[in-house]
Amino acid sequence: MGREQWQAALRNPVGAVAAGLLVVLAILAVVAPIVWGDAAEETDPAALSQGSTSEHVLGTDTLGRDILLRVLVATRYSLGLALLATAICVVAGVILGVLPAVLGRRAGRLVTAAVNLAVAFPGLLLALFFAVIFGVGARGAVLAIGLAGAPSFARLVQTNVAAVAGRDYVAAARVAGVGRFRLIARHLLPNIGEPLVVNATVMAGTALLSFAGLSFLGLGVQPPAYDWGRLLGEGLDRIYINPAAALAPGVAVIVAGLAFTLLGESIAQVVGVRAVRRRTVPEPAPQEAAVAEAEPDAVLAADDLRVAFPAPGGGWTHPVDGVRLTVRRGETVGIVGESGSGKSLTALAVAQLAPDAAHVTAQRLEVAGVAPLGRTGAEVRELLGTKVAMVFQDPMTSFNPSMRVGRQLAEVTRVHERQGRRAALARAVDRLRTVRVPAPERRAHQYPHEFSGGMRQRAMIAMGLMSTPELIIADEPTTALDVTVQRQVLRLLKDVQADTGAAVVLISHDIAVVAQLCERVVVMYAGRVVEEVPVERLGQAAHPYTRALLASVPDLATDRDRPLATIAGRPPDPADRPEGCAFAPRCEFADDACRVRPGLAAVAPDQRAACWHPRSQPLNLALDAVTGGQA
Amino acid sequence: MTAPVAAPPAPTRTRVPAWAGNPWAGFLLRRLGRLLVSLAVLVTLAFGMIHLIPGDPVRAALGVTAPPDLVDARREALGLNDPLGVQFVDYVRSLFSGDLGVSMTSGVPVSETIGQRLPATASLAVAAFVVVMLAAIPLGLAMAVLTRGGRRRSTELGFTSTSAVVTAIPEFLLAVGLVFVFGVTLGWFPVAGRSDAASYVLPVVALALGPALLMARIVRVEALAVMDEDFVRTARAKRLPPLRVYLRHVFPNALTSTLTIGGLLLSGMIVGTVLVENVFAWPGMGMTIVSSILAKDYPVVQGIVLVYGAAVLLMNLVVDVLLAVADPRSTIREG
Numbered sequence: 014m015g016r017e018q019w020q021a022a023l024r025n026p027v028g029a030v031a032a033g034l035l036v037v038l039a040i041l042a043v044v045a046p047i048v049w050g051d052a053a054e055e056t057d058p059a060a061l062s063q064g065s066t067s068e069h070v071l072g073t074d075t076l077g078r079d080i081l082l083r084v085l086v087a088t089r090y091s092l093g094l095a096l097l098a099t100a101i102c103v104v105a106g107v108i109l110g111v112l113p114a115v116l117g118r119r120a121g122r123l124v125t126a127a128v129n130l131a132v133a134f135p136g137l138l139l140a141l142f143f144a145v146i147f148g149v150g151a152r153g154a155v156l157a158i159g160l161a162g163a164p165s166f167a168r169l170v171q172t173n174v175a176a177v178a179g180r181d182y183v184a185a186a187r188v189a190g191v192g193r194f195r196l197i198a199r200h201l202l203p204n205i206g207e208p209l210v211v212n213a214t215v216m217a218g219t220a221l222l223s224f225a226g227l228s229f230l231g232l233g234v235q236p237p238a239y240d241w242g243r244l245l246g247e248g249l250d251r252i253y254i255n256p257a258a259a260l261a262p263g264v265a266v267i268v269a270g271l272a273f274t275l276l277g278e279s280i281a282q283v284v285g286v287r288a289v290r291r292r293t294v295p296e297p298a299p300q301e302a303a304v305a306e307a308e309p310d311a312v313l314a315a316d317d318l319r320v321a322f323p324a325p326g327g328g329w330t331h332p333v334d335g336v337r338l339t340v341r342r343g344e345t346v347g348i349v350g351e352s353g354s355g356k357s358l359t360a361l362a363v364a365q366l367a368p369d370a371a372h373v374t375a376q377r378l379e380v381a382g383v384a385p386l387g388r389t390g391a392e393v394r395e396l397l398g399t400k401v402a403m404v405f406q407d408p409m410t411s412f413n414p415s416m417r418v419g420r421q422l423a424e425v426t427r428v429h430e431r432q433g434r435r436a437a438l439a440r441a442v443d444r445l446r447t448v449r450v451p452a453p454e455r456r457a458h459q460y461p462h463e464f465s466g467g468m469r470q471r472a473m474i475a476m477g478l479m480s481t482p483e484l485i486i487a488d489e490p491t492t493a494l495d496v497t498v499q500r501q502v503l504r505l506l507k508d509v510q511a512d513t514g515a516a517v518v519l520i521s522h523d524i525a526v527v528a529q530l531c532e533r534v535v536v537m538y539a540g541r542v543v544e545e546v547p548v549e550r551l552g553q554a555a556h557p558y559t560r561a562l563l564a565s566v567p568d569l570a571t572d573r574d575r576p577l578a579t580i581a582g583r584p585p586d587p588a589d590r591p592e593g594c595a596f597a598p599r600c601e602f603a604d605d606a607c608r609v610r611p612g613l614a615a616v617a618p619d620q621r622a623a624c625w626h627p628r629s630q631p632l633n634l635a636l637d638a639v640t641g642g643q644a
Numbered sequence: 645m646t647a648p649v650a651a652p653p654a655p656t657r658t659r660v661p662a663w664a665g666n667p668w669a670g671f672l673l674r675r676l677g678r679l680l681v682s683l684a685v686l687v688t689l690a691f692g693m694i695h696l697i698p699g700d701p702v703r704a705a706l707g708v709t710a711p712p713d714l715v716d717a718r719r720e721a722l723g724l725n726d727p728l729g730v731q732f733v734d735y736v737r738s739l740f741s742g743d744l745g746v747s748m749t750s751g752v753p754v755s756e757t758i759g760q761r762l763p764a765t766a767s768l769a770v771a772a773f774v775v776v777m778l779a780a781i782p783l784g785l786a787m788a789v790l791t792r793g794g795r796r797r798s799t800e801l802g803f804t805s806t807s808a809v810v811t812a813i814p815e816f817l818l819a820v821g822l823v824f825v826f827g828v829t830l831g832w833f834p835v836a837g838r839s840d841a842a843s844y845v846l847p848v849v850a851l852a853l854g855p856a857l858l859m860a861r862i863v864r865v866e867a868l869a870v871m872d873e874d875f876v877r878t879a880r881a882k883r884l885p886p887l888r889v890y891l892r893h894v895f896p897n898a899l900t901s902t903l904t905i906g907g908l909l910l911s912g913m914i915v916g917t918v919l920v921e922n923v924f925a926w927p928g929m930g931m932t933i934v935s936s937i938l939a940k941d942y943p944v945v946q947g948i949v950l951v952y953g954a955a956v957l958l959m960n961l962v963v964d965v966l967l968a969v970a971d972p973r974s975t976i977r978e979g
């Protein structure tokens with residue numbers, strides 16, 4: 014625990030208040046018994062069991078002693094006993110926690126098992142148990158509370174020791190022949206000091222509260238001595254006569270207990286302090302090109318689509334930065350790019366499924382004839398309803414693990430078509446059969462974890478088919494699957510597309526996968542579209558990035574003996590993109606012209622590229638190898 | 645289709661009853677074994693308690709002025725003069741026949757006292773637990789929904805800090821505060837004794853308030869974590885109404901940890917009744933154990949410690965079994 018961290022803990026308002034309270038309490042503990050000690054013992058026969066008077070602000074007890082003074086004086090005893098109990102707890106806890114590391118394997122296990130068993134019992138039960146053994150009174154209570162807290166503290170020490178014991182320097186010390194005890198004293202304990210300090214602080218608060226509890230029950234401090242718990246117990250009997258006699262010590266206990274607990278917690282939080290900044294909504298960037306006229310038969314039309322996220326240092330980053338995308342009815346379009354190119358986020362934004370923190374803007378966005386931006390969630394659900402189906406990358410995590418597959422499918426029909434349970438389930442079984450899940454009746458009653466990966470992905474597609482989607486967006490649908498299953502899923506997507514006439518947007522990092530299924534390929538880089546090209550013209554790809562992607566695919570390389578080309582460098586961080594062409598740092602054709610950002614421009618019929626120096630030399634690709642079945 | 649089958653066909657959950665090789669049978673056996681070991685340790689400790697007390701417990705109970713032959717007769721009656729091993733065997737044997745001994749002060753059998761007091765304590769604990777569950781789950785879910793994705797920072801801060809403060813206040817101090825506000829000042833509810841439903845209000849609230857807020861915090865954090873999962877995105881992609889997404893997809897998957905914490909809370913609440921009973925003069929085991937400790941009536945203390953301990957252990961078992969049932973992925977195989 015460094016000095017800076019303490020300072021940070023105190024700068025946190027909660028930590029500062031807690032620390033301030035503790036200082037006041039400490040001063041009271043020292044001063045109060047000296048100044049008011051005698052006055053608090055003074056009995057006033059003329060004022061027995063009084064409520065608040067000018068002489069006794071909080072009233073008096075049965076012997077006519079002043080409550081306020083007694084509460085103040087009790088600070089020393091209450092805090093002192095709590096700290097003593099804490100000390101016992103920490104010492105016993107550290108010993109128990111470290112023992113497994115010192116003792117042999119067997120004995121160590123035994124200690125761990127004993128600690129685990131003890132932790133299962135609530136602290137108060139342990140405290141009562143020990144209170145019986147050590148006897149009623151302050152000494153017994155200190156021992157009882159200290160020992161009752163020891164198991165959970167020991168557990169904490171054990172976990173921390175186990176975490177540290179695996180580290181290199183401990184191993185090094187062991188190899189160097191450092192003895193066990195020295196190892197613990199020099200290498201283990203100092204490195205787990207931080208959590209222990211935090212928890213000891215919190216423990217002090219707990220001990221204070223527990224002690225008040227025992228004293229309140231009459232098992233702790235015995236008269237004529239008194240602490241807050243004792244005063245509380247005495248005051249409670251007369252709460253109708255003088256509530257302050259019970260409330261004042263109660264408040265004292267709570268304040269002191271909270272001070273310890275909150276100080277501990279604010280120290281613990283210091284490491285993870287997050288500054289909260291207010292943000293303004295990002296400005297849409299100036300429009301670059303005129304909005305292209307809408308294609309009449311488009312199921313998806315996006316213009317200048319941007320997705321912004323709050324940046325850690327304030328401001329916004331744009332992982333999707335002005336995307337133009339059109340998908341015609343029944344068309345199959347692939348979006349390709351490395352991870353981080355913004356392709357998945359583009360798809361999510363189009364489907365109105367971007368994460369909560371994202372801010373989506375566009376010059377124009379139309380999905381299945383609906384302009385979803387600016388509408389409420391309910392409107393979007395109503396309008397898009399079942400028109401857009403999604404297939405996500407990881408079929409393992411994309412199904413609700415606690416719900417049977419059939420019901421997850423049927424849910425769509427039940428919600429959107431208000432069908433009955435049975436009819437909806439029947440349709441689910443039917444759709445599972447459509448996607449060639451064997452024994453669909455039985456499978457519908459199983460949980461997702463009982464499906465294989467490929468079958469799960471087919472079930473996911475079946476879920477999209479529960480109604481009649483106009484657009485199916487498949488985000489890396491085959492990445493998590495092995496090669497044979499990949500092929501089956503792709504073939505299924507193709508069949509579904511042919512049967513339903515839905516448009517398919519297939520997102521993949523693998524241009525070969527896209528080439529197998531799609532008619533048109535959209536290549537994205539650093540949040541923008543860099544090339545659009547019909548799949549049969551991939552051999553004439555114009556953008557250096559597209560060409561590099563193609564060259565890196567084993568299935569497409571004609572010359573198997575040459576080592577595969579890889580694209581050197583990494584895609585730029587969205588927060589830190591180069592000025593002009595984002596690909597320039599990795600592009601072998603970059604020159605001064607590339608300092609200005611290139612726009613998408615036609616290089617051939619149906620083919621557009623965003624590059625100042627589009628390539629025209631045909632690539633030598635074995636395209637038929639992958640597209641053969643389709644073309 | 646040549647779909648590869650993942651695992652050997654998983655056992656259907658409807659056929660739980662034990663047969664060899666059934667993971668459920670193994671799980672239950674292991675878990676029961678652990679319970680038996682814990683119970684054995686508990687019994688040993690309860691037995692040992694009276695022997696760990698420094699000095700002569702009978703002398704302590706009867707007072708220094710008691711004549712020596714009375715003390716000796718009582719020691720003889722309690723079997724304390726026998727060898728330790730014999731005493732232990734006797735103790736365990738009488739436990740099995742339901743005999744927990746006889747009170748040193750009143751001469752009433754301990755089992756009878758417990759039989760009288762247990763219902764009051766149990767009804768208090770169960771009522772408080774039900775209140776915790778009914779209050780905490782909706783509150784936690786609502787908070788998760790309101791504060792998801794870093795929205796409504798001030799609501800989040802208000803909720804987390806209020807609940808942190810209230811949770812840190814022990815139940816008996818809350819109880820005193822409640823007595824003052826609703827009993828003394830407003831006079832709405834009785835503050836002592838167990839009679840009609842109204843007498844339950846304050847003790848139950850005192851017992852339930854802290855755990856409910858703690859639980860709500862846990863539910864919120866868990867629900868927020870689940871909301872980031874892929875399958876919640878799938879549910880949104882199905883354009884399900886938000887309420888359905890939260891209730892059918894988010895909550896069931898946040899249930900596991902809710903149950904775990906709920907079980908811990910319940911065992912804490914069983915013992916928390918001791919203090920609350922003493923504030924509200926509730927005629928349960930908590931009142932009895934405290935007065936018995938003060939009166940050094942060790943057989944009664946022993947018996948009640950056994951009951952509390954066994955209740956806690958049983959709770960832990962129930963939670964473990966519920967967890968295994970709630971999780972269809974059957975983590976039970978790992979034990």
Ligand code: SF4
Pocket residue numbers: 556557558594595596597598600601602603604606607611623624625626627
């Ligand atoms: S614009 Fe320049 S840097 Fe960018 S891809 Fe074309 S040639 Fe390379």
